[in-house]
Amino acid sequence: MKKKILIIEDEKNLKFLLGQALKEEGYEVEEAIEGGEAFRKLEQGLKPKLILLDLLLPGMDGYKFLTEIKKDARYEKIPVVVISNLGQEEEINKARELGASDYLIKAHFTLDEILEKIKKFL
């Protein structure tokens, strides 16, 4: 069975590129545009091994999603890696305090580097 990864991202191009790269590596990719949609998918029984989360999202944003998922006993153990273009120290610290497993600034990494970074959570 292929390992599932849930991408929560509203930027179409980025989602497409990241999705393609993950699929080529042999992962199954699920997508959500914002936190609310991601939660609905989880409730419907989606069991991702890893969640890749953008922070600035329409609807439920990344911080809120992190807060909620880490409170929920059913999902709290799923590692969440933040992939965002916000890169100030306070943003990184906030996400980490809320329980993010790692924080990657999109523009600073190539897709290959991102794949390498998330491997340890899969």
Place this chain on the structure above:
Amino acid sequence: MDIETKDILDNLTDGLLVFNSQSELSSINFSAQKMFNVKEEEVLGKNIEDFSDFDLINNVFYLLGKDIKECFRKELEIREDLVIEITSRPVLKNENKIGSLVILHDITREKRVESMKTEFVTISAHQLRTPLSSIQWTLERVLSKKAGQLTPEQETLLKKAFEDNKRMVSLISDLLNLVKIEEGKDVYNFRKASLEKVVQSVLEYYKHEIKEKEIKFEYKVLNRRMPKIEIDPDKIKFVIQNLVDNAIKYTLPGGIIKIILSVKGEDIEFSIQDTGIGVPKAQQQSIFKKFFRASNAVKIVPDGNGTGLSVAKKIVEDHKGKIWFESQEGKGTIFYFTLPIHEKENSNN
């Protein structure tokens, strides 16, 4: 009716406080009364130490102390909607101090514009990163040939686009750093640290590059015991990194780079001398300006962005140190900076 001096003072837009030689308030104009929300009759004749019932004007006492120290354009946020710049001067008569003059200039609007500008730059920089990441990832995929074969020429062209896109990303990061450091808010994490160790860690990083470029390298610590000093090690590391990086970049293979660390009076001095291309005399005054790059530097290293030294200067000055250089075009450059060993009192500029 004649206009009297008091009328003029009262109608100044700047606030004005006059203290006599006993530090008692002998005059306060309208603007100052408005800024501090006090009436003349409530505070006139009071000693600067006795303002504790009036919390706004009491800020002046906190800043200047009971002897009313001299200061020049110190910023003070009195209320959320009022930031003033305070200048305090002695009033002299026949070279004797007979009192003090405190001038209060409202800079609230300037501060607001400044912070809006900062916010604008920060937000646009963040926004720019998204399309740039998309371009970067697209080019990466095409270059990895996952989307089909490329002719050698196509590959060369796309690689150039990929590199320049990366440059833009790093330019934006530099810009964000610059804005953050210029804004100066909560960016420093001061603690006692060894400058020697900071220098070591930078040199460790550049070891290979120095060797590869066949540069003769010397590093000397002149004093046996270097005192630890109050610094933000990460920010000072950035300064040293910049100076070392420049020295390596602008020194041709076979050249010499010499770093000296020493105690000079009340300061620790760091100097880095190179036998590089130097800075043309006519451009020396611009070297610490934002985005400035000397004409001969651009020729050797086309893709710098000219923010390094301006940030370095800001960091050193925020540590109450000094940074300067001596240079001769074609011969080389020495950069110096000093950091105080003991914390200097946070008063006069």
